[in-house]
Amino acid sequence: MKKLNPELTELYNFLTEFINMHGFAPSYREIQSALGYKSISMVKPKLLELEQLDKIKINNYKSRAIEIKTLKNDTPKHADCITFENINECSAIKDFQYHSVSISKTLLPSINSHSNCFVLKMIGSSMTDAGINDGDFVLIKSQNTAKTNDIVYALIEDEFTTIKKYIKKGEKITLLPENKSMKAIFPKKIEILGVIVGCLKLSFNNGKN
């Protein structure tokens, strides 16, 4: 990122903040007013400077059509990402702050854009042998079926939710913790809420096992 002078930095920041806040770009008049230019004629030359520095793209003769250029042109746009947002409906898994995690679709080709995905904070050590530790953020694809060996997020006996490995042999379902010191569950009633597709670790203190 080349350095901008303070004036252009202010303009650039205004543009990015406006676009992030509104979802569309400011008009030249709005730019003039926000930056305190005495004339609207100053807007285009300043924008051209930013464009020359490859910070923005001006679409001539189009209204509110300034684009912010990302560092790389091949950066996936939002549409090419899968976003996991948290929900607040889990007994075993707390933490009510808002979280979101977005990753490139290329990282999870199995997920299509119609999938409903969410993130939960893991509580407990029942899955440490699968690399999911207490405090990790678990990325879940919402679905109501699962295959053997999937790691599922499920509602058990209408009572509690849990994250375990799903094993089905004939009609018998086993939920296996990935932790040698813990016991398997043989649920009478199970509702699969989702399948774990990823795990985001932001602390490495619990990682030692």
Add this chain to the structure above:
Amino acid sequence: MKKLNPELTELYNFLTEFINMHGFAPSYREIQSALGYKSISMVKPKLLELEQLDKIKINNYKSRAIEIKTLKNDTPKHADCITFENINECSAIKDFQYHSVSISKTLLPSINSHSNCFVLKMIGSSMTDAGINDGDFVLIKSQNTAKTNDIVYALIEDEFTTIKKYIKKGEKITLLPENKSMKAIFPKKIEILGVIVGCLKLSFNNGKN
């Protein structure tokens, strides 16, 4: 997410895709043309339907000023996220596909928006005891200093890059693998390239240790 009829779904998808692709909204004429409406007069009524369903926000009399409403109003905008993009400069760590990972700032309050962050794919099992396995995506904050016990990404002897735990006692620097079966490195020359702040796991096959 309430269900939309196919016609409104098509319109909604066009709007989101256009905005994601261009960074600004389409004009009414562009909408007419894309959706095949015979008259531009059809655009506003259709948009109003979407707005009534709380899918978009129309800004009357403003050009290209349609906003997509997110599920939650408190969803962090792009500005509130930290984005890790991959780079292609690492001997020990391959994989040249483009990847990006964005997470809410609330998840990593220690990182400010001026930090340069990137993502690398982990190769090898030298950090499995810290929960970082072969194939995991390592989130790195670019910086050239580190504290004892940080997990660093560093260039050693001007020859190779590695990910290890950083220990400094007086002037003596030790790079410790988090894997009992591997040996520590005592580098003569070390250049710290970044500190590991997170790890994204998208496969659980290697997680068993």
Add this chain to the structure above:
DNA sequence: CTACTGTATATATATACAGTAG
């Protein structure tokens, strides 16, 4: 009546350009 079409028009908006200060 509903559900559109087609076009005129008002408004928003970017651009052009003559003028001015230093």
Add this chain to the structure above:
DNA sequence: CTACTGTATATATATACAGTAG
């Protein structure tokens, strides 16, 4: 000359509305 100001104007764009099909 540069670096602006101020304003007129062309263009982009959303809106209004009379007309039409069924």
